[in-house]
Amino acid sequence: MNRAPLIFLGIFLTLAFSWTGIILVNQIGYGSLKPVFNEDEGAAYPLQTPGLAARGKLVYEDLGCIYCHSQQVRRPGYGSDIERGWGERQSVARDYIRESRVLLGTMRTGPDLRNIGARQTDPTWHYLHFYDPQITSNGSIMPPFKFLFETRKIVGQPSPKAIQSKLPEKYQPKPGYEIVPTERGENLVAYLLSLKDTYAYPETKNVYVEPKPEAGKEEKK
Amino acid sequence: MASAHSLASSLNPATTSDDVKRAELSEIDASTKWPALFLLASAVGWLLIGTLFALISSFKMHSPDFLGNYEWLTFGRVRTAHLNAVTYGWSVNASFAVAFWLMARLSRSVLRHAGLLIVAAVFWNIGVTVGIFGILAGDSTSIEWLEMPVYATPLLFLAYALVGAWAVITFRFGKSPHIYVSQWYILAALFWFPWLYSVAEIMIIFAPAGGTVQALVNWWFAHNVLGLWFTPIGLAAIYYFLPKVLGKPIHSYYLSVIGFWSLAIFYNWAGVHHLIGGPVPVWVQSAGIAASFMMIIPVIVTAINHHMTMVGSFGALKYSPTLRFIVFGAVSYTLTSLQGSSMAIRSWAEVTHFTHYTVAHAHWGMYAFFTMVMFGSIYYIMPRILLKEWPSAKLISLHFWATAIGITLYVADLSIGGVIQGLLLNTPVLAHKFGLQQGTDPVPFIDTVKATIPYLKWRSYAGILITVGHVAFAVNFVWMVARSVQTTKTQPTLFRTPPEMEVTAQ
Numbered sequence: 001m002n003r004a005p006l007i008f009l010g011i012f013l014t015l016a017f018s019w020t021g022i023i024l025v026n027q028i029g030y031g032s033l034k035p036v037f038n039e040d041e042g043a044a045y046p047l048q049t050p051g052l053a054a055r056g057k058l059v060y061e062d063l064g065c066i067y068c069h070s071q072q073v074r075r076p077g078y079g080s081d082i083e084r085g086w087g088e089r090q091s092v093a094r095d096y097i098r099e100s101r102v103l104l105g106t107m108r109t110g111p112d113l114r115n116i117g118a119r120q121t122d123p124t125w126h127y128l129h130f131y132d133p134q135i136t137s138n139g140s141i142m143p144p145f146k147f148l149f150e151t152r153k154i155v156g157q158p159s160p161k162a163i164q165s166k167l168p169e170k171y172q173p174k175p176g177y178e179i180v181p182t183e184r185g186e187n188l189v190a191y192l193l194s195l196k197d198t199y200a201y202p203e204t205k206n207v208y209v210e211p212k213p214e215a216g217k218e219e220k221k
Numbered sequence: 222m223a224s225a226h227s228l229a230s231s232l233n234p235a236t237t238s239d240d241v242k243r244a245e246l247s248e249i250d251a252s253t254k255w256p257a258l259f260l261l262a263s264a265v266g267w268l269l270i271g272t273l274f275a276l277i278s279s280f281k282m283h284s285p286d287f288l289g290n291y292e293w294l295t296f297g298r299v300r301t302a303h304l305n306a307v308t309y310g311w312s313v314n315a316s317f318a319v320a321f322w323l324m325a326r327l328s329r330s331v332l333r334h335a336g337l338l339i340v341a342a343v344f345w346n347i348g349v350t351v352g353i354f355g356i357l358a359g360d361s362t363s364i365e366w367l368e369m370p371v372y373a374t375p376l377l378f379l380a381y382a383l384v385g386a387w388a389v390i391t392f393r394f395g396k397s398p399h400i401y402v403s404q405w406y407i408l409a410a411l412f413w414f415p416w417l418y419s420v421a422e423i424m425i426i427f428a429p430a431g432g433t434v435q436a437l438v439n440w441w442f443a444h445n446v447l448g449l450w451f452t453p454i455g456l457a458a459i460y461y462f463l464p465k466v467l468g469k470p471i472h473s474y475y476l477s478v479i480g481f482w483s484l485a486i487f488y489n490w491a492g493v494h495h496l497i498g499g500p501v502p503v504w505v506q507s508a509g510i511a512a513s514f515m516m517i518i519p520v521i522v523t524a525i526n527h528h529m530t531m532v533g534s535f536g537a538l539k540y541s542p543t544l545r546f547i548v549f550g551a552v553s554y555t556l557t558s559l560q561g562s563s564m565a566i567r568s569w570a571e572v573t574h575f576t577h578y579t580v581a582h583a584h585w586g587m588y589a590f591f592t593m594v595m596f597g598s599i600y601y602i603m604p605r606i607l608l609k610e611w612p613s614a615k616l617i618s619l620h621f622w623a624t625a626i627g628i629t630l631y632v633a634d635l636s637i638g639g640v641i642q643g644l645l646l647n648t649p650v651l652a653h654k655f656g657l658q659q660g661t662d663p664v665p666f667i668d669t670v671k672a673t674i675p676y677l678k679w680r681s682y683a684g685i686l687i688t689v690g691h692v693a694f695a696v697n698f699v700w701m702v703a704r705s706v707q708t709t710k711t712q713p714t715l716f717r718t719p720p721e722m723e724v725t726a727q
Contacts, residue, residue: 003400004392008623011409011485015416015449018489020440022423023434024379030502031431054436061363064297069459070575074498079647080663091500096607101425104436104499105361108575109282109673133285139667141674143285201245 021145033097036201045199046098049191056191059184061101068142070105071114071195085119086112087197089204095197111140118196126189127163127181148185154178161186245329247605251334253322254470254606256339258702260318261599263346263413265698267310272684272691274303279684283677293357301356308446309349309377312587315595316454317342317384320407322602323461324388327404331386341383341626341681348376364425364435366443368631374422378415385411402477403461406453410483413449417442434502437493439688444492452484455594456523458473459551462601463530466544467537472529476522483521487512494565497574513565520558529550540719542617546597549625553589557582571647577673581632588687589628596620596694603698604713609706611714616697618716631683640678645669 035044060066067087073087081087082185091114096102105112120126125136130148149163151173162178164171173179181189278300281286288294291683297478325332352369355361355551359368369377421442424430430438464471471477493501493509529547538545560582566572573579600617604610608673611617644652653661658668 003521007400007405007408008412010482011412014485014489015413015445018445019416019420019440019484021421021508022437022490022493023430026437026502027424027430027434027503058697062298062314062359062361063295064301064361064363064366066363067297067300078498078567079574080649083649084666093433093500093502095500099432100429101363102433103436104433104496106365106412106495106575109577137667138660139287139671141282141670141677143281143290143296145295146290147295162420 030093033094033098036094036199038199041164045201046197048098049194050188052187053194054191056102056184056187056189056194057103059188060191061103063145063188065113066103066105068109069113069114070106070108071109072104073112073114073147073207081112084111087115089197089200091197092201094203095199110140113192113195115196115198117193118198121193123189123193124166126192127185130181130185130188131163131167131179132171135171139151139178145185148182148188149179150182151177151179225381238350242423246326249325249329250322250605252335253325254335256332256335256342257318257322257602257606258315259339259697260314260321261603262343262702263342264311264314264318264595265695267306267314267349268691271303271306271311272688274299274306276681276684276688278303279677279681283674283681286517290358297360298357298359301361302353303366304614305353305356306368307350307587308370309352312451312591312595313349314342314346315599316410316451317345318726319458319595319598319602320411320454321388321391322400323457324391324407325396325401327401328392329397330391330395332391333394333433334387336469337383338387341380341387344376344380345384348373348380351376360424364439366446367421367425367439368583371426374426378419378422381418385415401460402471402474402481404459405481406457406460410450410453410457413453417445417449427556429559433499435490436496436499437505440492440495442492445489445613448484448488448491451587451591452488455550455554455591456480456484458528458594458598458659459547459554462543462547462598463527463551464723465549466601467534469530471535472526476526480519480523480526483515483522485711487515488572490500491561491565494570497565497567498572499539510565510567511564516558517562520555520562524551524555537719540715540717542611542614542621542714542716543597543601545621545716546593546600549595550594553585553630557590560585572637572643572651574643574647576639576643576646577635578643581635581639584628584635585632589632593624594626595625599698603701607701609701609704611697612700612704613697614714616693617714619693620697621688623686623693627683627686627690630686631680634676634679634683638673638680641676642669642673645672 035046037044072089073089073091074081075090076082082089095114119146127149128138129142130145132144133142134144154176158178159180161180163181164173164177164179167179171179227385277288277294278296281289281296281299285296292298321332321338326329331568348369352373355370355373356368360372361368362370388407392408419439424438425435429435460477490508490512493505494513497506497510499506538548553686563569564579564582641657644655644657645664646666649658649663650661652658652664658664
């Protein structure tokens with residue numbers, strides 16, 4: 001008796017089932033969500049990522065930042081994302097509709113970065129942090145990204161982008177030299193500064209629940 | 222089969238049925254020799270490369286300055302190179318070889334045109350090399366499990382298509398009237414993988430789906446590549462080698478059928494549990510959680526089937542290297558799968574999601590289950606295709622103990638570290654209750670990092686132990702291939718000589 005066709009049919013149908021359920025249904029259901037136009041501001045949210053930041057996103061991808069940093073804020077009461085100040089509200093599907101590559105991430109070896117642009121607004125902080133995370137966050141296990149900087153001889157006027165004056169003693173270059181971020185470094189910082197989901201969509205007003213002070217949590221456990 | 226050998230013995234009374242069967246098997250084994258050897262040698266090469274990348278990434282996690290000035294070796298790239306080298310280099314090469322060899326034997330079909338299969342294998346390995354080089358050079362797509370840049374993927378797909386077509390042909394030309402459960406698993410895996418891979422490539426990279434639907438595609442693929450490719454191949458090997466080495470049939474045919482179909486139905490949906498709490502519809506998360514739970518059925522059914530086959534034969538573990546690795550893998554499969562189901566529970570995911578606990582779980586599955594089963598299979602296959610024995614039983618023993626202790630230490634250590642990290646990170650009230658922190662407010666993030674460092678260091682020590690095992694394996698492998706046939710002994714290489722040879726493999 002040859003059961004091969006029957007087995008094959010079963011093999012086909014099982015995967016077809018999940019492909020339809022998980023992917024097709026959701027692509028049809030919310031795959032073409034539209035931005036929300038705010039008439040007062042004359043802007044459509046989520047905002048388009050500006051050009052410099054869009055290039056920075058490519059740097060974020062090629063360096064593999066996603067393996068330690070997530071970009072999603074969970075609802076109040078589930079994890080302590082909101083308490084940690086990682087966002088004002090839960091991330092919703094509409095936040096990601098402009099992104100041709102969604103980088104939700106699955107690890108939090110480092111903090112969530114979905115709203116880093118709203119939380120850490122000073123570019124200098126980011127440059128120092130990239131140069132060596134120990135400068136701004138002592139004890140961090142983030143690797144240094146000195147290769148996003150260039151140490152070069154000062155020719156004529158010193159560059160306004162130079163950061164060595166802010167660096168601690170041990171990182172100082174030889175006299176007559178300056179440390180400036182490379183183009184990729186600047187793009188990456190521009191990308192991080194662009195990361196903020198601060199706009200309240202109609203659906204976020206529904207999902208946002210004021211966190212109950214601990215009582216609800218203890219009950220659940 | 223019964224009629225075949227009664228016919229043979231009626232024609233030539235001097236020929237025993239066993240001799241006929243063995244002659245046929247050795248002809249089949251001989252036909253698989255060159256492709257299998259090429260695939261396995263590539264696999265061993267990638268295993269060493271992947272292990273080196275693993276060690277570098279592991280050291281970097283507790284000593285971030287280690288090789289810190291080389292952009293090519295920054296953590297995000299070298300960790301990704303590790304994943305791709307061990308997944309697409311080691312695991313896929315090994316699973317191709319094992320799947321083929323099993324398919325040819327079980328279909329009782331000589332492998333035709335082995336040369337083209339080697340061409341496919343060469344393409345695959347070039348694709349993986351280009352892909353990993355691309356990742357280190359900075360062309361990673363940053364999509365988990367699909368990081369290889371677009372210029373590597375068509376090559377991989379082409380190679381895969383050739384390989385898949387070959388397996389189906391071998392199956393079609395088969396003489397065996399029965400389809401053994403291992404063949405079900407292999408056929409299914411060979412069919413599922415290209416579907417998963419092409420959908421994921423298209424819907425994430427070439428024509429991206431809208432917003433977070435990409436994340437659903439990503440985890441539908443990434444979890445299914447484990448569940449619908451590596452798991453079936455691993456289970457196919459267990460279903461073949463366990464009864465084969467023991468010389469007795471599998472406990473229950475019906476349990477293996479239930480195990481197969483319940484896996485096929487439920488595993489598919491489980492991947493969404495990677496997005497619990499994320500910005501995707503809650504109903505699909507719930508479906509993923511339910512499916513993860515239903516996975517308990519195939520896992521328990523398969524575990525019972527394997528265990529009942531083993532009952533009464535545990536003594537054989539003292540002698541057979543193949544059996545020892547396979548049984549370690551089979552037990553790990555049960556445990557890691559049950560752990561996986563538990564990790565889908567929302568309140569447990571709240572603690573463990575985003576932590577090293579998940580990393581421990583992934584290694585429990587891909588290493589303690591799949592890789593150990595592949596090791597066991599290779600110990601069985603190599604002597605039969607090369608007609609030589611393994612040169613050193615001591616090296617096999619070192620390989621087993623270093624990897625078995627290494628991975629156990631790895632999983633235990635990182636699981637504990639991951640739970641502590643998760644409690645501090647996500648559930649301060651619980652962490653306080655367990656005495657991990659002073660108050661019930663979230664501790665500063667840096668404290669969640671510092672708490673994991675001892676565990677990350679121990680992970681590196683475990684990694685060193687595993688590396689020792691891999692080197693022992695590679696030395697034995699190269700030695701075996703290189704040495705001349707004349708010097709070999711005729712007895713199989715066992716850990717020790719059994720009182721009677723009946724438990725040894727034929």
